[in-house]
Amino acid sequence: MVVYLKDFLLNIFIILSPLVFYPYIHKLKNKTFLYRTMLGMLFSVILILIMSLPININGLIYDFRSIPVIIGSLYGGSIVSIFLFITLITYRFILGNPNNLVYAISLLPSLFLILFTLSKYGYLKVYQKVALAVVLSILMKMITFTLYLTYIQNLDLLINNFTESLQTYFVQSVVIGGCVYLIELLNKYFEMQDELYKSERIKMVSEMAASVAHEIRNPLTSVRGFIQLFSEQDLDKEKKELYQKICLEELSRADLIISDYLSLAKPDIEIFDNIEVNGEVRYLSNVLLTIANYNNIQIYTNYFEDEEIYISGDRQKFRQALINIGKNAIEAMQNGGVLEIKLNKESNNLVICIMDTGVGMTAEQIKRIGTPYYSTKEKGTGLGTMVSFSIIKKMNGKISIKSEVGKGTKYFFTFPLLTKASD
Ligand code: ADP
Ligand code: MG
Numbered sequence: 001m002v003v004y005l006k007d008f009l010l011n012i013f014i015i016l017s018p019l020v021f022y023p024y025i026h027k028l029k030n031k032t033f034l035y036r037t038m039l040g041m042l043f044s045v046i047l048i049l050i051m052s053l054p055i056n057i058n059g060l061i062y063d064f065r066s067i068p069v070i071i072g073s074l075y076g077g078s079i080v081s082i083f084l085f086i087t088l089i090t091y092r093f094i095l096g097n098p099n100n101l102v103y104a105i106s107l108l109p110s111l112f113l114i115l116f117t118l119s120k121y122g123y124l125k126v127y128q129k130v131a132l133a134v135v136l137s138i139l140m141k142m143i144t145f146t147l148y149l150t151y152i153q154n155l156d157l158l159i160n161n162f163t164e165s166l167q168t169y170f171v172q173s174v175v176i177g178g179c180v181y182l183i184e185l186l187n188k189y190f191e192m193q194d195e196l197y198k199s200e201r202i203k204m205v206s207e208m209a210a211s212v213a214h215e216i217r218n219p220l221t222s223v224r225g226f227i228q229l230f231s232e233q234d235l236d237k238e239k240k241e242l243y244q245k246i247c248l249e250e251l252s253r254a255d256l257i258i259s260d261y262l263s264l265a266k267p268d269i270e271i272f273d274n275i276e277v278n279g280e281v282r283y284l285s286n287v288l289l290t291i292a293n294y295n296n297i298q299i300y301t302n303y304f305e306d307e308e309i310y311i312s313g314d315r316q317k318f319r320q321a322l323i324n325i326g327k328n329a330i331e332a333m334q335n336g337g338v339l340e341i342k343l344n345k346e347s348n349n350l351v352i353c354i355m356d357t358g359v360g361m362t363a364e365q366i367k368r369i370g371t372p373y374y375s376t377k378e379k380g381t382g383l384g385t386m387v388s389f390s391i392i393k394k395m396n397g398k399i400s401i402k403s404e405v406g407k408g409t410k411y412f413f414t415f416p417l418l419t420k421a422s423d
Pocket of ligand 2: 385
């Protein structure tokens with residue numbers, strides 16, 4: 001036994017090693033022709049290797065040829081099956097074995113038997129598949145050998161080597177059963193992966209829908225604020241024009257968010273504008289002013305009066321990010337307070353600081369901020385900061401938060417400065 005154990009192990013290794021390729025072949029499952037061609041080729045290579053390295057058990061020359069033929073047939077279908085039988089006969093001929101025609105005829109019952117079971121194989125449970133593969137491999141060996149040896153009148157070979165023969169049946173059954181079980185395990189795993197992928201997509205789409213609704217509410221709220229301001233009597237022409245301009249800009253932002261959502265299915269095309277940040281701070285404070293007015297909140301800005309400052313990113317998204325943060329600051333100051341928006345340069349970086357004197361956050365809350373659906377507000381969505389942070393990170397920005405309960409919160413966003421406007 002020990003003498004040929006090495007050969008056995010080598011054969012088992014040959015049979016199992018191509019399973020490494022199986023995940024790649026499985027990906028072709030939807031392209032039936034390619035899938036079958038690959039399976040046919042894979043199993044014929046195994047078949048040839050196995051037939052080239054037979055095991056000699058006390059004079060009984062033996063190999064596991066039935067294993068690749070049966071597994072290839074069961075998973076590849078009838079054409080792969082016929083192809084593997086032809087490979088088997090052809091390679092036997094090439095190896096110079098005698099009585100090829102007799103051998104081919106002895107194989108025929110097994111071929112029909114396998115073709116007959118194929119149509120039912122897909123509907124079986126895993127243990128039934130394992131059992132069927134084991135039974136087929138036993139039958140194939142038994143029928144072929146008996147017919148062949150009867151014809152060449154050498155049945156004694158089997159009878160004289162009865163125990164060896166029994167061993168080969170046993171090992172063969174264990175190997176083919178194990179193989180089928182492994183393949184089924186892999187199939188199950190791939191199926192689960194597909195399911196997971198699908199449910200992730202559905203989750204993503206519904207999360208996006210929620211975030212879109214949330215993002216559209218922001219411009220709508222500020223437009224409403226400005227329209228209310230219009231009704232004030234002592235509004236001069238200049239202010240009216242400014243408010244009107246902001247209203248239109250906010251509406252087109254809402255429009256843009258919708259089209260962004262609609263284009264979700266398409267790959268994300270990155271936009272890199274040169275964003276002049278002083279202008280953005282002015283814009284942000286104007287937008288926030290409309291909500292701040294309700295709540296008795298002062299807004300102070302601090303930017304570079306006579307120097308243009310540029311960073312790179314998608315302007316509309318950048319606005320969206322800052323408005324979300326600014327809105328949170330205002331919402332944290334229900335009883336009034338001060339909101340400050342400051343710009344600072346630190347070596348080659350620009351730091352945008354948004355500070356409020358609101359309720360503040362505990363260390364635990366700071367940790368959770370930016371994770372989806374984390375909200376302490378009755379009507380909160382917990383999406384605003386998540387969206388903002390992901391926009392800022394895409395712009396190579398760094399985020400830091402300092403907060404004290406009862407005193408207020410400071411957000412610092414650090415972006416690499418563009419040295420010179422390149423357009
Ligand atoms: P939402 O505003 O809908 O609650 P966000 O993602 O914008 O969702 O914010 C998540 C949570 O982070 C808020 O509910 C709030 O508890 C906390 N938070 C964010 N910004 C501040 C702030 N400036 N001051 C205090 N808490 C804040
Ligand atoms: Mg918010």
